[in-house]
Amino acid sequence: MAIMGLRAIYQKPRTTVSHPEHRKYPYLLRDLVIDRPNQVWCSDITYIPMKRGFLYLVAIMDWFTRKVLSWRLSNTMDAEFCIEALQDALMRYGTPEIFNTDQGSQFTTPRFTGLLEERQIRISMDGRGRWLDNVFIERLWRSLKYECVYLHAFETGSELRVGLTKWVTHYNGQRPHAALAGRTPDEAYHDAPTPSGLRVVTTYYPQSFCIR
Template sequence: MGTKGKRRRFSASFKSKVAIEAARERATLTELGKKYQLHPNQISQWKQQLLSTAEELFEEHLGKEKEQQEALIEELYKKIGQYQIELDWLKKKLAMSVIEKRRLVGRHPQISLTRQCQLLGLARSAYYYQPAGESDFNLELMRQMDEQYMRTPYYGVRMMYGYLRRRLDYPVNVKRVRRLYRKMGLEAITPKPNLSKPNAEHKVYPYLLRHVTVERVNQVWSTDITYMPMRQGFLYLTAVMDWYSRCVLSWELSNSLDVSFCLAAVKTALAMHGKPEIFNTDQGSQFTSNLFTGLLLDNAIQVSMDGKGRATDNAFVERLWRSVKYDYLYLRVPESGLELYQGLSQYFEEYNNDRPHSSLDYRTPAEVYFR
């Protein structure tokens, strides 16, 4: 009889090292898996555990005031029953996306994992699910689709299928193209019928910029997410832009489409440049989440959202993505996440400080924003 291989065991320090490197968003999960001889799903799980517990770790150092607060909470927990604990816990966790709910589920002294999933309305299969990496063929398809979409943003799934099948002779079907469209966050820019109701858990805010003249810096900021292909794998890019000056105030990369890297970009922009009067986004799940809109409302910022299917409402960021891809990404395709990060750092530095804009009377965004 054959012998089973020993199960690999990893120290806490090794897990934290890999999770921290994954959270830095400078490499894809596939790259990290090759580097540390791990499956990408294992690295993704460690990253999520790190993000979900990081805030609690830092809170341990808040001193006596925090200790007193924890003592009070512990005393209150002893006075109430299991049912009240579950109700209080549930009230704090409602109105979350699936990704956000997954991050909230974890070890609790009185509530099992199964019960947490039930209270959050999250299927256990959705909690344990870890997506597999894309094949080399799918990565090539996604790169071709991204380039063609930048030229023809009105291409829907079937038109892109026709382009890939007839023009490039790729053996694909409509189902695969539709799945990759969703993974890349692409959507044809055309008017659409109202085929679905909005998620009742996420409030959609009205578009506030119709007939509004933007005439000063920090009047309107906006953000969006785009897909960034590399030779091996891909990352997602988000950026915060000032509308009046076209200045890129902050940006972040991520190997997953959760809300955390969008929050990080906004927090950086707020810390470095103050705050805008209005913040405009599309209706993506990251931007309609309570975590994202709550950050803006807590800073007394008005929230504006594009009309569904109206990418022209956020045209300045869409033009930025076109410039990034045609001026940098498609000319010098990066080999790794680190190379992409370094290339974008240099590109945005040149974009803000060296590249003149005709709409700004041939001044640079930095000249207008920091004048």
């Protein structure tokens, strides 16, 4: 289609729609050295195409270890499924120092930010249109879709939920990461020491980031 100059006429679902009356927070991760679990968590929403229609998926990830802490599916863009994912992550893993999202209305609603503020978690938000500000969860979406979603024609939400559960379990517990010195996200999050000399620095080059 790209070679022939063809383009689908359907409207792609939008997952980031800001609310003009919600407070926006500054981006806190620029040049920040992220070197331990629970220092920074991040979250994002993506849409999951199915055999008929699509669903929305939200995930919460620990930035340093890439571990998926919690996720939820929804057939609407209401903030409730994001709030449920956040509450689940907080209950199971405690509190991070910083929580980073985009400026979508699900993350800027006082119902969501209030949960963070009452626990004294610093709130960070990407600049508008800057997907690189949340690059690791964007790469999670790419891996999840190419390795799971696009290989299966999920027909129902329950089938999709089973498939995602298997993939996330494998990703967290069995998939080694070069940036984690060959450890899995679970190993890095729970007990393994920080790799010697590893510093994660977000660097703003198109379609790239650097690990030092």
